[in-house]
Amino acid sequence: MIIKPIKTPELIRQVAGVEAAAWGMKPPGTVPDHLLTAIVNNGGLLLGAYDGDQLIGFTLGWLGTVSSVESRLAADQLKLVSHMTGVLSGYRDQRIGYRLKLAQRDWALAQGLDLVTWTYDPLESRNGYLNIYLLGCTCQTYLRDYYGEMTDLMNEGIASDRFQVEWWIKGTHVHRRVSEELERKESVKTIDQLIKDGTQLLNPAKMKPGSVPLLSEPPIEPSSPRVLVEIPTDFQAIRNENLESAVAWRFHTRMIFESLFAGEYQVVDFIYQRGDTPRGFYLLKKQTS
Numbered sequence: 256m257i258i259k260p261i262k263t264p265e266l267i268r269q270v271a272g273v274e275a276a277a278w279g280m281k282p283p284g285t286v287p288d289h290l291l292t293a294i295v296n297n298g299g300l301l302l303g304a305y306d307g308d309q310l311i312g313f314t315l316g317w318l319g320t321v322s323s324v325e326s327r328l329a330a331d332q333l334k335l336v337s338h339m340t341g342v343l344s345g346y347r348d349q350r351i352g353y354r355l356k357l358a359q360r361d362w363a364l365a366q367g368l369d370l371v372t373w374t375y376d377p378l379e380s381r382n383g384y385l386n387i388y389l390l391g392c393t394c395q396t397y398l399r400d401y402y403g404e405m406t407d408l409m410n411e412g413i414a415s416d417r418f419q420v421e422w423w424i425k426g427t428h429v430h431r432r433v434s435e436e437l438e439r440k441e442s443v444k445t446i447d448q449l450i451k452d453g454t455q456l457l458n459p460a461k462m463k464p465g466s467v468p469l470l471s472e473p474p475i476e477p478s479s480p481r482v483l484v485e486i487p488t489d490f491q492a493i494r495n496e497n498l499e500s501a502v503a504w505r506f507h508t509r510m511i512f513e514s515l516f517a518g519e520y521q522v523v524d525f526i527y528q529r530g531d532t533p534r535g536f537y538l539l540k541k542q543t544s
Contacts, residue, residue, distance in 0.1 A: 256351065258358045261301040261313065267291045269310040270301070277312075277341035279408025286315070286339070300335070300362055304342070304351050312342035314355040316371070324396050324419065325372075335363045337373035337422075347381075353389055357433060360424045369425050374401060374417035376410075377512065378490040378504060380527065380535035387525035387537070391432030392420035394522040395542075397512045409491065412498050416509055418522070446483065446528055446536060454538070455479040457511060460487070462532050468493075470503055474511050480541040482520065484511055488533045515539055 261267055271285040278284075295301045299317035303310050319336035321328045337359060342351045363371055375382040377397075386392045396419040405415050423429055450456055457475045460468035468487050486508060487493050494501040524538040 256304055256306055256311070256354075258302055258304050258355060260295070261291075261303040261310075262295050264288070264292065266303065266310070267295070267301070270303075270313055270315075273310055273313055273341055273343060274339070276343050278410075281407070284405075284407055291315070300359065302355055302358055302362075304346075304355055306346070311346045312340075312351045312355055314340040314352075314359050316359060316373075318366075324398065327395075328370075332370065333368060334370040334372055335359070335366075335368055337371050340373075352385055356385075356390055360422070360433070363424055369423060371422040371424055372419055373422075374398065374419050376490070377416070377418045377537070378486050378508060380486060380488045380490070380525075383486070383525040383535065383537065384527050386420050386422075387522060388527070389432065390422060391426075391429040392422045393428075394418045394420045395516045395520070396421075397509070397516055399509065399513075413494060413501055414505055414509075416505060418512075420522075446526065446534070449481070449483065449526075449538070453479055454481040454483055456483045456485065456536075458485050458507070460485050460534070462534070468534075469500075470507050472507070474507070477515065477518065477520070482515065482539050483526075483536045484508065484515070484539065486535050486537065488527070488535045 261270065267288050270291060271288070274280045274285045291301060294315070294317055302314050304312035314337065316335045316337040319334055321330065321332045321334065340352055340355055359371065375386060377383065398417045398419055400414045401417040402415040405411060455475065455477060457477060459471050461471055462468055487504060490501065490504065493504065519542045520539040521542050522537050523540050526536045526538060528534045528536070
């Protein structure tokens with residue numbers, strides 16, 4: 256596999272096919288070729304991952320400034336807005352998205368940038384693992400129904416709530432995470448160890464073999480500077496099996512994250528607990544002055 260910029264009309268035309276396959280998008284949901292052409296010819300970045308001549312993944316971004324939801328940051332803070340990163344389903348779990356993001360980081364560093372931001376669905380554990388655990392992003396911005404009603408196969412019927420993550424690409428935390436690259440070892444403590452050390456699990460799911468995880472209502476009020484929030488490890492399976500349950504997970508976690516972010520908590524890690532019944536957790540820490 257090689258990663259290279261996508262610039263020519265012939266290569267740009269291949270991107271829509273990856274979008275359609277990765278997200279189940281249908282025109283006009285895919286990004287138009289003429290818009291991609293304008294972006295890459297005016298300072299934007301479109302990188303492709305190739306298996307031979309086949310485009311198997313891409314990442315798209317452009318230069319931007321901080322938005323109104325990022326009032327914590329200086330108004331003149333420049334950043335790379337990373338809008339989309341997608342990989343064909345047959346090539347997932349091979350760290351291709353991870354390698355695309357590292358190539359994106361190299362490009363942003365060469366431009367003298369400190370910050371890359373993007374959005375993703377916080378209930379997609381695969382993306383939480385990549386963005387928070389592997390890449391070292393942090394998050395304290397929750398966006399309700401950010402894209403409005405969506406009609407692709409992954410999002411239809413569910414409010415398009417999103418995390419907006421911050422990737423401080425020159426920071427020690429990010430450097431430590433990405434420097435280990437593909438050989439990095441799983442060194443995070445287990446959930447039981449974290450709880451024993453005083454971390455508070457706010458919403459333990461009810462786990463039943465052969466069934467989707469059920470909500471534990473209501474969530475516990477945070478009283479520790481370190482808390483865990485559980486999410487399903489396969490949100491799409493829940494969505495396909497029981498849309499009502501998926502909607503309930505959306506509103507349940509929306510309430511928790513909005514409350515935590517208002518209370519100065521920040522997402523700092525994602526923990527995927529393997530086993531016969533895998534479980535996924537965000538770790539948040541209360542920020543101090």
